[in-house]
Amino acid sequence: MPFPRRLEQLQTPALIIDARLLEANLRTMADHLPGDHLRPHVKAHKCTELARRQYEAGHHGFTCATIREVEGMAAAGLGDDLLLANEVVDASRLGRLVESGTRVTLAVDSEATIDAARAGGVREVLIDVNVGLPRCGCAPGAAGPLAERARRAGLEVRGVMGYEGHAVGIEDREERADKVAESMQILAGAHEDVGGPICSGGGTGSWDLNTAATEIQAGSYALMDTAYAALGLPFATALSIVATVISVNGDGWAVADCGLKALGMDHGDPSMVGGHAVLYCSDEHVVFTPAEGAPYPVVGDRVGVLPAHIDPTVAYHEVAWVRDGDDIVDRWAIDLRGW
Amino acid sequence: MPFPRRLEQLQTPALIIDARLLEANLRTMADHLPGDHLRPHVKAHKCTELARRQYEAGHHGFTCATIREVEGMAAAGLGDDLLLANEVVDASRLGRLVESGTRVTLAVDSEATIDAARAGGVREVLIDVNVGLPRCGCAPGAAGPLAERARRAGLEVRGVMGYEGHAVGIEDREERADKVAESMQILAGAHEDVGGPICSGGGTGSWDLNTAATEIQAGSYALMDTAYAALGLPFATALSIVATVISVNGDGWAVADCGLKALGMDHGDPSMVGGHAVLYCSDEHVVFTPAEGAPYPVVGDRVGVLPAHIDPTVAYHEVAWVRDGDDIVDRWAIDLRGW
Numbered sequence: 001m002p003f004p005r006r007l008e009q010l011q012t013p014a015l016i017i018d019a020r021l022l023e024a025n026l027r028t029m030a031d032h033l034p035g036d037h038l039r040p041h042v043k044a045h046k047c048t049e050l051a052r053r054q055y056e057a058g059h060h061g062f063t064c065a066t067i068r069e070v071e072g073m074a075a076a077g078l079g080d081d082l083l084l085a086n087e088v089v090d091a092s093r094l095g096r097l098v099e100s101g102t103r104v105t106l107a108v109d110s111e112a113t114i115d116a117a118r119a120g121g122v123r124e125v126l127i128d129v130n131v132g133l134p135r136c137g138c139a140p141g142a143a144g145p146l147a148e149r150a151r152r153a154g155l156e157v158r159g160v161m162g163y164e165g166h167a168v169g170i171e172d173r174e175e176r177a178d179k180v181a182e183s184m185q186i187l188a189g190a191h192e193d194v195g196g197p198i199c200s201g202g203g204t205g206s207w208d209l210n211t212a213a214t215e216i217q218a219g220s221y222a223l224m225d226t227a228y229a230a231l232g233l234p235f236a237t238a239l240s241i242v243a244t245v246i247s248v249n250g251d252g253w254a255v256a257d258c259g260l261k262a263l264g265m266d267h268g269d270p271s272m273v274g275g276h277a278v279l280y281c282s283d284e285h286v287v288f289t290p291a292e293g294a295p296y297p298v299v300g301d302r303v304g305v306l307p308a309h310i311d312p313t314v315a316y317h318e319v320a321w322v323r324d325g326d327d328i329v330d331r332w333a334i335d336l337r338g339w
Numbered sequence: 340m341p342f343p344r345r346l347e348q349l350q351t352p353a354l355i356i357d358a359r360l361l362e363a364n365l366r367t368m369a370d371h372l373p374g375d376h377l378r379p380h381v382k383a384h385k386c387t388e389l390a391r392r393q394y395e396a397g398h399h400g401f402t403c404a405t406i407r408e409v410e411g412m413a414a415a416g417l418g419d420d421l422l423l424a425n426e427v428v429d430a431s432r433l434g435r436l437v438e439s440g441t442r443v444t445l446a447v448d449s450e451a452t453i454d455a456a457r458a459g460g461v462r463e464v465l466i467d468v469n470v471g472l473p474r475c476g477c478a479p480g481a482a483g484p485l486a487e488r489a490r491r492a493g494l495e496v497r498g499v500m501g502y503e504g505h506a507v508g509i510e511d512r513e514e515r516a517d518k519v520a521e522s523m524q525i526l527a528g529a530h531e532d533v534g535g536p537i538c539s540g541g542g543t544g545s546w547d548l549n550t551a552a553t554e555i556q557a558g559s560y561a562l563m564d565t566a567y568a569a570l571g572l573p574f575a576t577a578l579s580i581v582a583t584v585i586s587v588n589g590d591g592w593a594v595a596d597c598g599l600k601a602l603g604m605d606h607g608d609p610s611m612v613g614g615h616a617v618l619y620c621s622d623e624h625v626v627f628t629p630a631e632g633a634p635y636p637v638v639g640d641r642v643g644v645l646p647a648h649i650d651p652t653v654a655y656h657e658v659a660w661v662r663d664g665d666d667i668v669d670r671w672a673i674d675l676r677g678w
Contacts, residue, residue: 112638266604299451
């Protein structure tokens with residue numbers, strides 16, 4: 001098939017990135033958090049082509065959530081300084097990357113994960129500290145002793161990380177700011193005990209509120225989703241899915257070909273461009289009530305779908321198509337999927 | 340990496356199929372619905388190796404939800420009789436399969452989709468009838484005229500299909516039976532108007548209740564999930580995800596590496612083997628309260644996760660590992676993903 005040049009030539013469902021909005025989002029972020037003040041999280045887009053734009057915007061260190069993401073970034077030549085902000089029990093694949101010249105830093109939060117880092121051949125770690133989100137991270141008081149243990153094991157401890165995931169989604173900005181500050185106070189205390197230059201934390205929801213971390217791990221800001229859009233951040237929704245209307249029912253609903261397997265659903269139903277109201281999604285369908293006042297949809301119409309949660313949405317797609325208006329200007333592989 | 344021979348050698352998260360339970364499920368179904376009485380739906384597993392077992396169990400016709408599924412089944416030599424039980428606006432890829440000798444039957448529910456079938460080179464269709472689920476399918480009274488129109492366009496009309504998706508998940512068996520019967524009465528009426536040998540419908544939840552359809556489109560029965568397990572069907576949960584505990588918190592939770600990108604979440608949180616209670620999932624984590632009375636988990640432990648909805652779970656994974664006890668006996672590609 002020839003490379004599609006126009007939006008209407010794409011087979012659907014198709015993941016679409018708006019080049020201008022993406023560019024504006026990257027610029028807004030880089031203006032506020034230039035260079036190493038941002039360590040973009042690639043889990044939100046899983047796309048080395050997009051990461052390359054972040055690199056070109058001045059951010060040379062990246063955050064990853066999986067070993068595959070670290071490997072893919074290294075293979076794409078973006079391995080200056082990769083942080084796997086997650087614990088692993090088998091670090092041997094990371095050790096092979098270190099051996100071949102990639103700089104890999106691994107989060108550790110226990111003696112077992114320190115031992116795993118060392119056994120696998122990783123040389124640099126951050127102590128992952130629990131700052132209030134019930135997930136990974138050691139108790140703040142344990143950070144110092146763990147750092148000591150890591151150093152005794154011959155590891156370079158670059159500092160601490162702690163993710164205030166329970167705070168970044170709070171709608172009220174002041175309340176969010178308070179919770180972020182509370183978490184970062186905990187992290188700063190642990191950082192004093194641990195030492196090292198890095199204090200890594202934050203996300204898109206705290207991009208300008210988290211002033212304590214030396215680097216912010218934001219990822220969603222580049223493409224955004226409806227959950228983050230509700231916070232009123234200065235980042236535009238640059239990602240959508242184009243779908244085709246395949247069935248229209250006179251009793252008040254229509255069906256387009258963008259279902260559960262094209263959408264992360266943990267944050268709930270997607271929204272639709274043009275005011276259509278989503279009734280529900282099934283495997284390959286979004287069923288919707290057409291917007292009032294607009295022309296009733298007909299079979300073959302294209303509709304835009306906006307996911308509620310970007311990360312698990314992108315992970316379903318092999319490629320993203322980059323649009324400039326109605327022109328398709330590029331095709332980016334979603335090449336960091338899997339584990 | 341050498342092919343892992345034992346469950347504990349797998350990198351996690353890993354999709355696991357229990358060979359014996361799968362075999363038992365296939366046998367139970369084939370005993371009740373032998374040969375062409377079942378048209379297994381491949382959307383539930385997206386795996387041609389599994390479809391091959393269904394073929395060997397006597398079912399030579401298959402149901403698909405996407406063009407990619409049809410193409411993949413044809414490429415795997417399983418193209419005796421493929422039904423795309425969904426409407427499409429561009430059928431040209433299907434037409435190319437027909438041209439090369441694959442038997443493809445396409446669902447149509449409007450003049451536009453009939454025109455699309457013909458323009459794309461598809462020769463055989465089923466009239467898709469709405470039997471109560473607000474999704475695709477024409478009004479029952481429109482089925483006859485649409486069949487006529489399709490025949491005038493030179494298409495072979497093999498009969499009707501109608502999916503009672505609003506009925507298959509009803510927990511109470513009698514109520515489910517009533518709703519299924521109601522839907523199939525509608526479909527039978529349309530079938531009379533349309534003609535042709537096929538009346539296709541049903542799913543795992545109505546496998547033994549839908550006695551009106553000439554063929555049942557069940558898919559989930561082979562592997563199952565916790566939603567269907569709640570119905571008390573005689574099919575075992577043959578699919579799970581094995582995950583590794585990566586962090587343990589003394590305050591009452593632990594974290595394993597099976598998150599939103601390894602699980603379809605539209606039916607809610609997964610369950611866990613061994614009585615652990617899921618607190619929540621994030622992108623790469625399941626956070627859980629360890630089962631009382633059992634040894635508290637330690638970092639490195641393996642845990643089993645049971646998805647709530649199989650179809651969008653499988654669609655996240657590149658491969659499934661086939662287990663026989665703790666031995667890994669095969670590796671099946673999930674090769675029907677995408678569109």
